[in-house]
Amino acid sequence: MNILITGANGQLGRELRLLAEGSDHRFVFTDVTELPGLPVERLDILDAAAVEKCVREHQAELIVNCAAWTDVERAEDEPELAMKLNAQAPGNLAQAALGAGATLVHISTDYVFPGTGCTPLREEDETGPLSVYGKTKLAGEETVRASGCKAIILRTAWLYSPFGKNFVKTMLRLTAEKERLAVVADQTGCPTCAADLAAAILQIADSGQLHKCGTYHYAGEGATTWYDFTRAIADVAGHTCDIRPCRSEEFPTKARRPHYGVLDTTLFRETFGIRPQWWLGALKKCLDRL
Numbered sequence: 001m002n003i004l005i006t007g008a009n010g011q012l013g014r015e016l017r018l019l020a021e022g023s024d025h026r027f028v029f030t031d032v033t034e035l036p037g038l039p040v041e042r043l044d045i046l047d048a049a050a051v052e053k054c055v056r057e058h059q060a061e062l063i064v065n066c067a068a069w070t071d072v073e074r075a076e077d078e079p080e081l082a083m084k085l086n087a088q089a090p091g092n093l094a095q096a097a098l099g100a101g102a103t104l105v106h107i108s109t110d111y112v113f114p115g116t117g118c119t120p121l122r123e124e125d126e127t128g129p130l131s132v133y134g135k136t137k138l139a140g141e142e143t144v145r146a147s148g149c150k151a152i153i154l155r156t157a158w159l160y161s162p163f164g165k166n167f168v169k170t171m172l173r174l175t176a177e178k179e180r181l182a183v184v185a186d187q188t189g190c191p192t193c194a195a196d197l198a199a200a201i202l203q204i205a206d207s208g209q210l211h212k213c214g215t216y217h218y219a220g221e222g223a224t225t226w227y228d229f230t231r232a233i234a235d236v237a238g239h240t241c242d243i244r245p246c247r248s249e250e251f252p253t254k255a256r257r258p259h260y261g262v263l264d265t266t267l268f269r270e271t272f273g274i275r276p277q278w279w280l281g282a283l284k285k286c287l288d289r290l
């Protein structure tokens, strides 16, 4: 199968690159910028004509959109740019997929929900993003659905990997450097290892299940708070930092975040027969790689 990856230099994109090494599929890795040691074909997904050309020329049968505006805080200051990348650009990919008869796997987020409840969120639960980032990602989902292309939308959460910037890498550094640290304990979610998400996407393709279009939740199994997550990171790494739980108000941010963003993955598991790893087991494996 011809598989086109956008945003191939990001966390998810780089995990897909690693998996591609042992795969029989033909991959084309694209990104808006070129990084040393990471060969890519330049593709800005904001450029509709370039997207159409790339999909057509490579005869893409599957497009995995790993490109996005992921800086949640900066999105509050630059809502138009975030909206272009997270909502308009997926429309370009969806139109190109529609024209080529390809399937689009598009990644979304738990931040489309307000997170005011206390039970795991199902796909059909009412959305209501609190942040600009969440609004742009929800708009992206809607654009993809409205296009009529074959699409699998995967909402995920708290993504981390050995690559780029993420919470695990930040806390690994801070718990090594600092004697004391306060971490938010009133936000609950599902840490998700980007390697597991990448593997799940390829497993769906390999097992001939790309026709099962729809919106699904994929996240690390179980749930935790940023505080407990940090404790686990420090424990596994053997760091002795004194970590204290605190409220979100102690760390005022521009973007509001869901207090409870736990994703119910039942539909994903039952539809594709793939079970996400427990978040702590996945974390240990990622820390081993780091």
Ligand SMILES: NC(=O)c1ccc[n+]([C@@H]2O[C@H](COP(=O)([O-])OP(=O)(O)OC[C@H]3O[C@@H](n4cnc5c(N)ncnc54)[C@H](OP(=O)(O)O)[C@@H]3O)[C@@H](O)[C@H]2O)c1
Binding pocket: 006, 007, 008, 009, 010, 011, 012, 013, 030, 031, 032, 033, 043, 044, 045, 046, 065, 066, 067, 068, 069, 070, 085, 107, 108, 109, 110, 137, 156, 157, 158, 159, 160, 164, 194
């Ligand atoms: N990170 C999380 O915690 C999290 C949580 C839930 C859902 N998600 C979703 O998961 C997906 C993957 O996230 P990630 O953390 O892997 O993202 P990431 O590491 O931020 O990677 C995104 C990639 O997209 C590239 N990109 C930016 N603008 C582009 C453009 N115009 N055309 C093509 N590529 C462009 C970026 O390049 P530059 O770096 O040069 O800008 C970067 O290489 C995203 O849809 C995200 O919204 C992430």
